[in-house]
Amino acid sequence: RKEPVHQLDTGLWLIGATALLNFVAGTICLRLGKKNNSLALQASGKHLQIDTYSTLVIIAGLIIILFTKLYWLDKLIALVMSILIIYNGYKIIRSSLAGIMDEADMELLKKFIEILNKNRSENWIDLHNLRVIKYGSLLHIDCHLTVPWYLNIHEAHHEIDRLSALIKQEFGDMIELFVHTDGCLPFSCRICNKNCEHRKNGFEQKLEWTLTNVISDKKHQL
């Protein structure tokens, strides 16, 4: 019959190796996630690292038992671990249910607007009423795009398809996009530099889209 203490010893090495693997995998996930702007990967990375910390608590407990022979400590460690697991689960569920935007989401949103500015078509007169809903690691973005009032449905649809394809190409399934179109109004001419035969007002100033101004629920006016 093997000594219980000897078995504990072997278990310690196994758990230790698992913890190390988890930590390394977590760090790799976090790095790749940041590099590729993948929230899902970053979340998995953080999760793996938290698992490592929990495992370290178990190892510390087992070492104490090994040296002190206080076998009742086993139950205390199990209790502490349960509380830790429940607390972590609660935090993960809460942040995804509440749709709390974290730093990575804000970076993603800034990049989203930057890409639209850079690839802006002359028919994309104004972007406004932008709303973001977070589902787990997915961002659902809703926005209004002002296009010339005389475009037909086919032409307006083409503008939205071009915009959506751009976002799809950059973010893949990270962003789910819904674009509503508005027709331009006479005041839109001031921020529109399209060579347009229906012009009602002179062009004054191109409006660079920013995180703050696209959230506004009104069409932009000068």
Ligand SMILES: [Zn+2]
């Ligand atoms: Zn609108």
Ligand SMILES: [Zn+2]
């Ligand atoms: Zn369609």
Ligand SMILES: [Zn+2]
């Ligand atoms: Zn016009």
